[in-house]
Amino acid sequence: MNPQNLLDLMTKRRSVRKYADTTVEKEKLLDLLEAARWAPSAGNKQPLEIIVVDDNDTKNLLVEAALGQKFIADAPYVLVICANVERTSSRYGERGSSLYCLQDTAASIQNILLLTTAHGLSSCWIGAFDEQKVKDVCSIPDFVRPIALIPVAYPASLEEKRAPPRRELKEITFGNAYGKVFMEP
Ligand SMILES: Cc1cc2nc3c(=O)[nH]c(=O)nc-3n(C[C@H](O)[C@H](O)[C@H](O)COP(=O)(O)O)c2cc1C
Numbered sequence: 001m002n003p004q005n006l007l008d009l010m011t012k013r014r015s016v017r018k019y020a021d022t023t024v025e026k027e028k029l030l031d032l033l034e035a036a037r038w039a040p041s042a043g044n045k046q047p048l049e050i051i052v053v054d055d056n057d058t059k060n061l062l063v064e065a066a067l068g069q070k071f072i073a074d075a076p077y078v079l080v081i082c083a084n085v086e087r088t089s090s091r092y093g094e095r096g097s098s099l100y101c102l103q104d105t106a107a108s109i110q111n112i113l114l115l116t117t118a119h120g121l122s123s124c125w126i127g128a129f130d131e132q133k134v135k136d137v138c139s140i141p142d143f144v145r146p147i148a149l150i151p152v153a154y155p156a157s158l159e160e161k162r163a164p165p166r167r168e169l170k171e172i173t174f175g176n177a178y179g180k181v182f183m184e185p
Pocket residue numbers: 013014015016017069124125126127128129163164
């Protein structure tokens with residue numbers, strides 16, 4: 001793997017909110033789920049669990065739970081990315097439930113998003129939703145927390161979206177201590 005290709009993929013990934021009216025191949029979907037499984041995991045406790053939603057009524061209920069973000073229902077699949085909090089807290093207590101299990105699932109989400117881009121698919125990390133409503137819609141038990149909704153679809157347009165700006169490297173990196181210059185401007 002050429003490192004530059006991987007970096008290009010990372011910079012090419014965009015949050016896409018307009019989807020084509022096309023199905024997504026099962027093999028591609030399975031690839032994304034496989035990618036999620038291989039993210040790092042604190043103590044390898046693997047709290048990640050995923051509900052694959054392809055039922056239209058359920059998708060519409062997820063739209064309601066996600067404060068009316070209608071585009072979610074336009075995707076053939078919506079992945080409800082969950083953390084089985086108990087798996088991590090059983091070993092790491094409070095730090096496991098409030099930090100590690102979220103970090104684990106976030107790493108899996110990024111894996112999914114990158115492979116989505118590589119497959120020519122599109123997606124968007126949805127974090128704005130009423131957690132209890134998502135739990136009710138998908139019958140998620142108490143010890144599991146829905147972390148994100150990930151619509152998986154083909155994009156409506158093949159035109160590359162303009163990247164929202166990023167903070168400059170020199171603004172976000174420090175040398176040895178917070179606030180100390182690492183990169184000269
Ligand atoms: C934790 C998290 C929650 C997000 N929630 C939403 C959301 O609810 N709805 C949405 O349209 N985009 C959401 N986004 C996507 C961001 O708006 C997007 O990543 C950001 O604007 C940068 O654009 P890019 O992903 O194209 O680089 C979320 C992203 C993250 C990481």
